[in-house]
Amino acid sequence: MIKFGKGNLRVPQWSRRVFMVAGGCTPFRKYFPEYKLEELVMMGYKMMLEDNDLKLSPKQVKDCIQYAAYGEFADHFQDQLLCEAKIHDYLGLDPLWNTGIKTGGATGGAAMLNGCMAVASGYADCVLVSGWERMDEVDTRTGNFYISTAACKDFETRMGRIYSSYYAPMANRFAEAYNLSEVTRAKVAVKNRGYAMSNPNAQQPGHHTVEEVLESRMSAYPLRFLECCAMTAGSASALLCNEEMAYKLSDHPVELFMAGGTHTLRVADRRHMDIPLLPNEEPGMYDELLKESGRWPGFESFLAARFAAYLAYRMAGIHDPLEELDLVELHDAFTISDIQTYGDIGLRPYGQEPDYIESGDAYYEGKCPSNLSGGLLGTMHAVGATGIWQACEVFWQIQDRYDYIHGDKKWWDRAEKEKPADWKSLQVKDPKQGLWISHAGVGSHVTCGILRKAW
Amino acid sequence: MTKAYEGPLTTKFIGEPSEIYDDAGDFWVVNFPRSITHHHTYGLLTPFFKGLTQGKLLATKCTNPECTENSTWLPPRADCPDCYARTEWVEVPAEGTIYAYTMLDYAGIGIEMETPYWQIDVQIEGVDTIFKGWLKEGKPVTGMPVRAEFNTANPTHTILDICWVPK
Ligand SMILES: [Zn+2]
Numbered sequence: 001m002i003k004f005g006k007g008n009l010r011v012p013q014w015s016r017r018v019f020m021v022a023g024g025c026t027p028f029r030k031y032f033p034e035y036k037l038e039e040l041v042m043m044g045y046k047m048m049l050e051d052n053d054l055k056l057s058p059k060q061v062k063d064c065i066q067y068a069a070y071g072e073f074a075d076h077f078q079d080q081l082l083c084e085a086k087i088h089d090y091l092g093l094d095p096l097w098n099t100g101i102k103t104g105g106a107t108g109g110a111a112m113l114n115g116c117m118a119v120a121s122g123y124a125d126c127v128l129v130s131g132w133e134r135m136d137e138v139d140t141r142t143g144n145f146y147i148s149t150a151a152c153k154d155f156e157t158r159m160g161r162i163y164s165s166y167y168a169p170m171a172n173r174f175a176e177a178y179n180l181s182e183v184t185r186a187k188v189a190v191k192n193r194g195y196a197m198s199n200p201n202a203q204q205p206g207h208h209t210v211e212e213v214l215e216s217r218m219s220a221y222p223l224r225f226l227e228c229c230a231m232t233a234g235s236a237s238a239l240l241c242n243e244e245m246a247y248k249l250s251d252h253p254v255e256l257f258m259a260g261g262t263h264t265l266r267v268a269d270r271r272h273m274d275i276p277l278l279p280n281e282e283p284g285m286y287d288e289l290l291k292e293s294g295r296w297p298g299f300e301s302f303l304a305a306r307f308a309a310y311l312a313y314r315m316a317g318i319h320d321p322l323e324e325l326d327l328v329e330l331h332d333a334f335t336i337s338d339i340q341t342y343g344d345i346g347l348r349p350y351g352q353e354p355d356y357i358e359s360g361d362a363y364y365e366g367k368c369p370s371n372l373s374g375g376l377l378g379t380m381h382a383v384g385a386t387g388i389w390q391a392c393e394v395f396w397q398i399q400d401r402y403d404y405i406h407g408d409k410k411w412w413d414r415a416e417k418e419k420p421a422d423w424k425s426l427q428v429k430d431p432k433q434g435l436w437i438s439h440a441g442v443g444s445h446v447t448c449g450i451l452r453k454a455w
Numbered sequence: 456m457t458k459a460y461e462g463p464l465t466t467k468f469i470g471e472p473s474e475i476y477d478d479a480g481d482f483w484v485v486n487f488p489r490s491i492t493h494h495h496t497y498g499l500l501t502p503f504f505k506g507l508t509q510g511k512l513l514a515t516k517c518t519n520p521e522c523t524e525n526s527t528w529l530p531p532r533a534d535c536p537d538c539y540a541r542t543e544w545v546e547v548p549a550e551g552t553i554y555a556y557t558m559l560d561y562a563g564i565g566i567e568m569e570t571p572y573w574q575i576d577v578q579i580e581g582v583d584t585i586f587k588g589w590l591k592e593g594k595p596v597t598g599m600p601v602r603a604e605f606n607t608a609n610p611t612h613t614i615l616d617i618c619w620v621p622k
Binding site: 001139141142143152158161164165169218221225271 | 477480481482484487495497500523524526528530554555556557558559560561562563564565566567568574575576583584585586587588589597613614615
């Protein structure tokens with residue numbers, strides 16, 4: 001059993017408020033040979049500088065940056081250790097300090113958290129957070145092997161050499177424990193890939209049906225190809241700053257609250273723990289559930305996500321996530337990991353996760369729509385960029401700029417795509433705050449970020 | 456004692472480094488093939504892998520009287536994460552019940568097994584964690600009893616030296 005010491009549950013208190021004022025990304029593709037890695041990063045970085053209605057010119061903004069947090073999951077993919085140094089040099093930011101961050105799938109989220117810490121602590125007033133992955137130097141199955149080495153190489157990697165096979169047992173456990181049907185799982189894929197149709201940067205958009213998802217090729221039972229995200233090349237950037245800089249740079253800054261949690265690399269090493277309760281939960285409400293399942297988090301839930309949300313909600317003063325959040329971006333690397341997270345972050349109590357999809361709450365114009373960007377399933381998982389790009393998508397929603405970022409012909413041209421005739425605006429009406437989850441491994445690292453309209 | 460690698464030192468590069476993979480656009484994409492060997496230590500967990508070759512399933516247990524948990528770990532750990540005491544080796548039953556499972560169909564490159572196959576997570580009496588493995592025959596169901604078989608004749612010296620069959 002895991003037991004917390006007295007000091008372990010302290011809610012982080014930042015010394016200064018933290019704001020996000022700009023975001024940028026590239027189109028996301030399976031194969032992106034037209035640009036070198038640093039050129040791809042420059043593309044997202046320049047979008048951040050030029051397309052966010054900042055009140056200073058790109059050169060003036062550059063002159064404000066004091067620190068850079070860079071996210072990259074796997075050196076293997078680029079075959080280049082310490083890409084950070086090459087990128088930083090290429091962006092013309094030498095000799096400012098930079099840090100490379102690597103926390104698996106949560107790398108982008110962790111880079112954002114690192115950037116927040118730099119602003120909150122006073123290390124810097126203006127911080128660049130940038131992340132990337134270039135998974136197109138190797139074929140898909142070699143890429144699958146690289147990613148699978150993020151499982152335990154002594155006791156797990158040889159059992160699959162593909163990450164879906166480490167999530168699949170959880171999917172089966174979850175289905176049995178919480179009565180999840182494969183149709184509900186498929187609906188997640190249909191929804192997110194469908195929303196990706198409105199995103200010019202999306203890698204795998206598509207108007208699929210539940211039947212198509214269920215008929216797609218099996219990766220690891222019960223997870224099918226259309227339930228798994230793909231290899232991606234691309235980058236994303238975000239600009240974070242303190243309050244004074246936020247006034248200086250933007251008329252529409254967004255305040256940022258953020259925390260993280262971690263758990264075992266091997267899912268099977270999880271031991272029982274008392275469930276840390278979210279602000280909207282009552283002591284004793286999970287007694288029955290624990291009696292049946294015997295252990296928490298078991299294979300059903302992500303302790304790291306619960307812990308990150310436990311802290312982030314208290315940092316941001318959120319009491320009822322479903323009522324107070326206007327949208328969420330969740331880490332739907334697999335349909336099942338998306339569904340598992342609904343309980344962890346309190347969109348539904350544990351055991352009732354499928355209802356978030358089935359009730360319609362998760363859809364556009366629902367109570368708290370999720371993954372309007374297209375998510376990882378529909379748009380991308382350029383791992384080191386993912387958690388940054390998710391933040392950008394929430395940020396643009398809160399700024400009421402979804403239509404510009406996703407609808408302007410300029411972006412469809414940049415992506416060398418035709419804007420669909422049935423393109424649909426997914427701008428949430430008058431959003432005040434949103435959340436995003438950046439999630440790694442089989443829940444080994446998770447960050448929970450909350451973006452709130454500042455003024 | 457540390458042993459330096461004393462294999463042959465070759466400077467020969469395998470492959471065609473200058474081969475162009477893609478020049479369909481204004482860019483060149485160039486192939487860089489190579490083959491790599493790692494020398495990986497099992498460190499203090501070596502008895503576990505040796506145990507497999509002797510038909511034994513070895514776990515580690517914290518026996519420190521000061522420890523609040525005294526957990527039994529499989530996969531094993533040389534150091535207790537609760538109290539940091541050095542753990543002790545214990546033989547655990549080579550049988551258990553299926554806690555979770557999947558059928559692996561599409562594998563990453565380099566998989567040493569033939570797909571598709573059943574991957575299972577096994578709950579073992581007296582062990583505090585759950586142990587990942589594969590089912591050699593039969594079809595898994597949650598709660599199904601299984602027993603281990605060991606590859607003692609032709610060991611691979613990897614975790615693949617243990618598999619499970621219905622009990
Ligand atoms: Zn101990």
